[in-house]
Amino acid sequence: MRRIKRQSLIGIASIIVAAILMFAVIPTWVSSPSNVRNIVLSPLFWPYILSGLTVLIGLGLVVTGFFTTDPDEPEQPAISGGYRRLGILAAIMALTMFALPRLGMVWTSMLIFAATAFLIRTSHPRTAIICAITVPLVLYGFFAHVASVAIPQGNYVRLP
Amino acid sequence: MSFLDSIAAGLSLVGNFEAFAALFVGVLIGTIAGAIPGMSATMAVALTLPFTFAMEAVPAILLLLGVYKGGIFGGCIPAILIKTPGTPASSATVLDGYPMAEKGQAGKALGMALWASCTADLISNLSLILFAGWLASFALNFGPPEFFTLILFSLTIIAGVSGNSLLKGALSAMLGLLLATVGLDLVYGTNRLTFGDPNLMGGLNFIAVLIGLFAMPEVMSMVWDPKPHEGKARGLGNDSVTFGEYKRCFRTIVRGSFIGVFLGSIPGIGAAPAAFLSYSEARRKSPNKANFGKGEVEGVAASESGNNGVAGATLIPLLALGVPGDVITAIIIGAFMIHGLQPGPMMFVLNKDLIYGLFIGLIVSSVFLFFIGSLAIRLFKYVADIPRGVLFPGVLVLCIYGVFAVNNNIFDVGVMFVMGWVGYVMLRNDIPAAPFLIAFILGPLLENNFRQAMLMSGNSPEILFRGPITWFFWFLTLLTVAAIIRAGIRATRNMRSKPGAG
Numbered sequence: 003m004r005r006i007k008r009q010s011l012i013g014i015a016s017i018i019v020a021a022i023l024m025f026a027v028i029p030t031w032v033s034s035p036s037n038v039r040n041i042v043l044s045p046l047f048w049p050y051i052l053s054g055l056t057v058l059i060g061l062g063l064v065v066t067g068f069f070t071t072d073p074d075e076p077e078q079p080a081i082s083g084g085y086r087r088l089g090i091l092a093a094i095m096a097l098t099m100f101a102l103p104r105l106g107m108v109w110t111s112m113l114i115f116a117a118t119a120f121l122i123r124t125s126h127p128r129t130a131i132i133c134a135i136t137v138p139l140v141l142y143g144f145f146a147h148v149a150s151v152a153i154p155q156g157n158y159v160r161l162p
Numbered sequence: 163m164s165f166l167d168s169i170a171a172g173l174s175l176v177g178n179f180e181a182f183a184a185l186f187v188g189v190l191i192g193t194i195a196g197a198i199p200g201m202s203a204t205m206a207v208a209l210t211l212p213f214t215f216a217m218e219a220v221p222a223i224l225l226l227l228g229v230y231k232g233g234i235f236g237g238c239i240p241a242i243l244i245k246t247p248g249t250p251a252s253s254a255t256v257l258d259g260y261p262m263a264e265k266g267q268a269g270k271a272l273g274m275a276l277w278a279s280c281t282a283d284l285i286s287n288l289s290l291i292l293f294a295g296w297l298a299s300f301a302l303n304f305g306p307p308e309f310f311t312l313i314l315f316s317l318t319i320i321a322g323v324s325g326n327s328l329l330k331g332a333l334s335a336m337l338g339l340l341l342a343t344v345g346l347d348l349v350y351g352t353n354r355l356t357f358g359d360p361n362l363m364g365g366l367n368f369i370a371v372l373i374g375l376f377a378m379p380e381v382m383s384m385v386w387d388p389k390p391h392e393g394k395a396r397g398l399g400n401d402s403v404t405f406g407e408y409k410r411c412f413r414t415i416v417r418g419s420f421i422g423v424f425l426g427s428i429p430g431i432g433a434a435p436a437a438f439l440s441y442s443e444a445r446r447k448s449p450n451k452a453n454f455g456k457g458e459v460e461g462v463a464a465s466e467s468g469n470n471g472v473a474g475a476t477l478i479p480l481l482a483l484g485v486p487g488d489v490i491t492a493i494i495i496g497a498f499m500i501h502g503l504q505p506g507p508m509m510f511v512l513n514k515d516l517i518y519g520l521f522i523g524l525i526v527s528s529v530f531l532f533f534i535g536s537l538a539i540r541l542f543k544y545v546a547d548i549p550r551g552v553l554f555p556g557v558l559v560l561c562i563y564g565v566f567a568v569n570n571n572i573f574d575v576g577v578m579f580v581m582g583w584v585g586y587v588m589l590r591n592d593i594p595a596a597p598f599l600i601a602f603i604l605g606p607l608l609e610n611n612f613r614q615a616m617l618m619s620g621n622s623p624e625i626l627f628r629g630p631i632t633w634f635f636w637f638l639t640l641l642t643v644a645a646i647i648r649a650g651i652r653a654t655r656n657m658r659s660k661p662g663a664g
Contacts, residue, residue, distance in 0.1 A: 059333045141560065
């Protein structure tokens, strides 16, 4: 029964997203020149069509969700601390975006590597620390000196 | 340009150390990545892509093709030795490969897997060479209406067969098409869904979207459930495969290869169904059918020939029509685009030397696969021991560097993170990500061809039904939808008829 609800929920969510697109986002954020005489060639046409089709698919998911049962497929079991770890990963990602231009990519990557390794409870902490230092340095060496990519250096310590 | 001239031009492109070295390194990386449980061939190709930006077009594409081929084969090693398929394509190999390993015949199973893989790879490559040119010359007659119906058909079949539900696949494709509308309008140049941000004017970066969708969710799954890999690697044993056994399985290998070629050339089907179909056909026709599932070497040959038969054939729609057949070829189309090349029928006219260069490289890749595969079988235990607690943080850091390197833009890293969460939510809800990515790539082509067709006809939709080719693709699209709906209804009925269901 819970699976039926999930499929219907996906359908309801897609209808809501499509409705927001059709009634709020597309009218505001899609510009169309005033001299477009035919709607088919307008920049608005394709986003509206796709949003409309998403509503139809959402309705299909809602309806089939109520009429289909899939009892053989087990629910994904809840993992202890799973949501907390995902929350921490999201925070790591947000901090990464903040730190990349300030600390530079190499130092930020070292911190991300170490933080993620400990977040997933690595059984090899020493190897993780060594890799946290060497992997970003090796990648920096390749991208900066072989591929000539301007890797962000940050405001503090700059690498050659 | 005659056939021999084309081969000579192709040889001039690939007949150098750099091209062969790239191919060799690609097969090596792919085999290692495929053999690591938790890494997939898709992830390996996606993570290798950023390293090709600084390379010439031919070595770059050969490197990726090598990773693809190596990755598909490499998946069979953990499937046989630790009962964990390295890639989904190797799932069928577990059925007989692991029982053989339990009997102390892992060396024989892996040997047969290697012989079958290389044979199938060669057949698949030859099929590509034979059919891609023919299909491309036919596709030269296509105009915008024909391409519109072709892309629509491809998206329908990809949405229908990628997951368990046509509706979820269609939702995924629709979201990909919507995301593809972000950026400047193709005809009028006005802003569409850019939210006033100049970073969005060129649309979302394809590499950021693909790495976000296919690599980041694996990292998130590991964070959700951080468990070390399970299973202990079995020893290779003293038995190795003999020429007599290869000869006995040859018919099965050829049949499996052609099943792989056929299914691989249809967009969206992929290697795993080919492996299972090849396996079931081999079991149906084999005199040893009772032994299947208990450690039959013919079962290993069937599944490995099925999945490797796909590898060359998925390039048929990519090279001839410009339509990626699966996620890996969608990534490879990205490599073409980065180097200013557009796969499709015109490529067979404008870049014939490059096409033949790739064909030559693909044939050589089968030989490299044989030697690297033989070595990988012996060295697997070192690969299997890479701790996941070190591997996945490394993948995360590699993703950040790779995505940044495309445009030197931190904004793309943010796009990758967001798409990672989108991909993870889709993964948790059984919504396939492949239709999303392929629709994201094909979205601008679909819209562009539709608008060109409308311009040609003065906005009359009749042009979309103008000839036998468009009718053919409309018919195939309807047939696909009907077949998928019928299969869904049958599956539901079967489930309800099971005792205790519902």
